[in-house]
Amino acid sequence: MKFVPKPVDDDVNIPDRAPIRDFLWLGGGMVGLLLASYVVVGLLVDLVVPHVTPAMEKDLAQAFTSAFQQAEPTSDPRQIYLQKLVHELGGQDYQVHLIEDDDMVNAGALPGGNILVYTGLLAKVRSENELSFILGHEIGHLQQRDHLRGLGRALVIFTAASLLMGPDNPVNSLVEGSLKSAQLSFSRQQELSADRIGLRLVENYYGHAGGASDFFQRLARENKSPWFEGYVSTHPHPAFRADALAQLIRTHPVPPKLVKPLPLVLR
Numbered sequence: 001m002k003f004v005p006k007p008v009d010d011d012v013n014i015p016d017r018a019p020i021r022d023f024l025w026l027g028g029g030m031v032g033l034l035l036a037s038y039v040v041v042g043l044l045v046d047l048v049v050p051h052v053t054p055a056m057e058k059d060l061a062q063a064f065t066s067a068f069q070q071a072e073p074t075s076d077p078r079q080i081y082l083q084k085l086v087h088e089l090g091g092q093d094y095q096v097h098l099i100e101d102d103d104m105v106n107a108g109a110l111p112g113g114n115i116l117v118y119t120g121l122l123a124k125v126r127s128e129n130e131l132s133f134i135l136g137h138e139i140g141h142l143q144q145r146d147h148l149r150g151l152g153r154a155l156v157i158f159t160a161a162s163l164l165m166g167p168d169n170p171v172n173s174l175v176e177g178s179l180k181s182a183q184l185s186f187s188r189q190q191e192l193s194a195d196r197i198g199l200r201l202v203e204n205y206y207g208h209a210g211g212a213s214d215f216f217q218r219l220a221r222e223n224k225s226p227w228f229e230g231y232v233s234t235h236p237h238p239a240f241r242a243d244a245l246a247q248l249i250r251t252h253p254v255p256p257k258l259v260k261p262l263p264l265v266l267r
Contacts, residue, residue, distance in 0.1 A: 046149070049145050049148045049149055052145075052148055057111050057112050057113075057148070058112050060111045060112070060151075061110060061111040061112025061113075061114060062112075064110045064111060064112075064114065065097070065110065065112065065114055076098055077265040078098055078119075078122065078265050078266060079096060079097075079098040081263055081265050081266065082096045082098060082117055082135070083095070083096045085128070085131070085132060085135060086115060086135050086139065088205060089132060089135060089136050089139060089201045089202075089205055090136075090139065090201055090204070090205075091113075091115070091135070091139045091142070093113050094113040094114070094115055094139065094142060095112075095113060095114050095115065096115050096117060096135075097114060097115065097116050097117070098117055098119065099116055099117065099118045099119065100119050101118045101119060101120055102118075102119050102120045102123060103120055104118040104120045104121070105118065105120040105121050105123075105124050106118050106120070106121055107121055107134050107135070107137075107138050108138065109138040109139075109141040109142050109146070109147045110147055111147055111148060111151075113142055115135065115138045115139070115142070117135075121134070122266055124215070125215055125262065125266075126214065126215075126262070127211045127214065127259040127260060127261060127262060128259070128260040128261065128262055128263070129202065129206065129210060129211030129212055129214070129259040129260055130211055130212070130214050130215040130259075131262070131266075132201070132202050132205060132206070132212070133198050133199065133202050133211075133212040133213070133215070134198070134215065135198075136197065136198030136199070136200075136201035136202055137194045137195055137197070137198035138194070138198075139197065139198065139201060140193065140194030140195070140196070140197030140198050140201075141186065141190070141194045143197060144190070144193060144194065144197075146186050146190045146194065149186075149190075150186055191241075192241075192244060195241065195244065195245060195248075196248065198212075199212055199245065199248055199249070203252065203254065206257075206260070207254065207257070208254045208255065208256050208257045209248075209249045209252060209254065209256060210255075210256030210257045210258065210259050211256070211259030211260075212245065212249065213242055213245035213246055213249065214259070216238055216241050216242040216245060217242045217246075219238040219242075220238040220239040220241070220242045223238045223239070
C-alpha cells in the first residue's frame with residue numbers, strides 16, 4: 001500500500017489568538033496569585049501570633065540576638081541607664097541592647113522582648129522625656145506583638161514546624177538562618193498605635209507629656225521628603241507623626257511641664 005502524506009498547513013504553529021493576549025492573561029493570573037498569597041499569609045500570621053508561646057519566641061529571638069549579645073558591653077553605664085528607664089516605664093520583662101553605630105538614628109523591637117538602641121539615636125535626643133517616649137514606643141510594639149507580625153511568612157513556617165515537630169527541628173534551623181538578615185517592618189497603623197502606648201507610658205511616668213514629641217518635631221523640620229511619601233512607606237512621615245502626637249497631647253488634660261535633662265552618662 002502506497003503511503004500518501006497528508007497536506008501540511010503552513011500556519012500550524014501560529015496560534016489563533018495573539019500572543020500578547022496570552023501574555024496578559026498569564027501576567028494577570030500571576031499578579032492575582034501573588035495578591036491572594038499576600039492576603040492569606042496576613043490572615044495566617046494573625047491566627048498564629050496568639051499561639052506563639054514565650055518559649056517559642058525565645059527560640060525565635062536567638063536568630064536576631066546571637067549576633068550582638070556576645071559583643072555588647074553589659075557594664076556600659078549607658079546601657080544600665082537605658083535598662084533602668086525601660087523597667088520604670090513598665091517594660092520589666094524586656095531587655096535593652098545598646099548597639100554601637102553612630103550613623104544609625106534608630107531603635108527597634110525584636111522577638112523575645114528585646115529592644116535595640118543605637119548610639120546614633122542617643123546622640124540626637126535632647127531630653128530624657130524624648131528618649132522615654134521612643135523607648136515607650138518600642139514597648140508598645142512588644143505589647144502588641146507587632147514584632148512577630150512583622151516576620152510574616154517566616155513566623156507561620158516556624159510556628160507550624162515547632163507545633164508539629166517540636167522546637168529542635170531542621171525546618172526551624174533553616175528559618176532561623178534566613179531571619180538573621182530579615183528586616184522587620186511595621187504598618188503605619190501599627191506605628192501610630194505604638195505611639196499612643198508610648199505617650200501613655202510617658203504620661204504615667206512623668207505625670208505629663210511634655211517633651212515627648214520634641215524629637216519627631218525636629219525630625220520633621222529636618223526631613224525634606226514630600227509629605228505624601230508617608231502614604232507609600234511603612235512609617236508615617238515625620239511631619240504627620242509629629243502632628244498626630246501633638247493632637248493626642250492636646251486632648252489630655254495634664255498640661256506639659258518642664259522636661260527632664262539627659263543624665264551625664266548620655267552626654
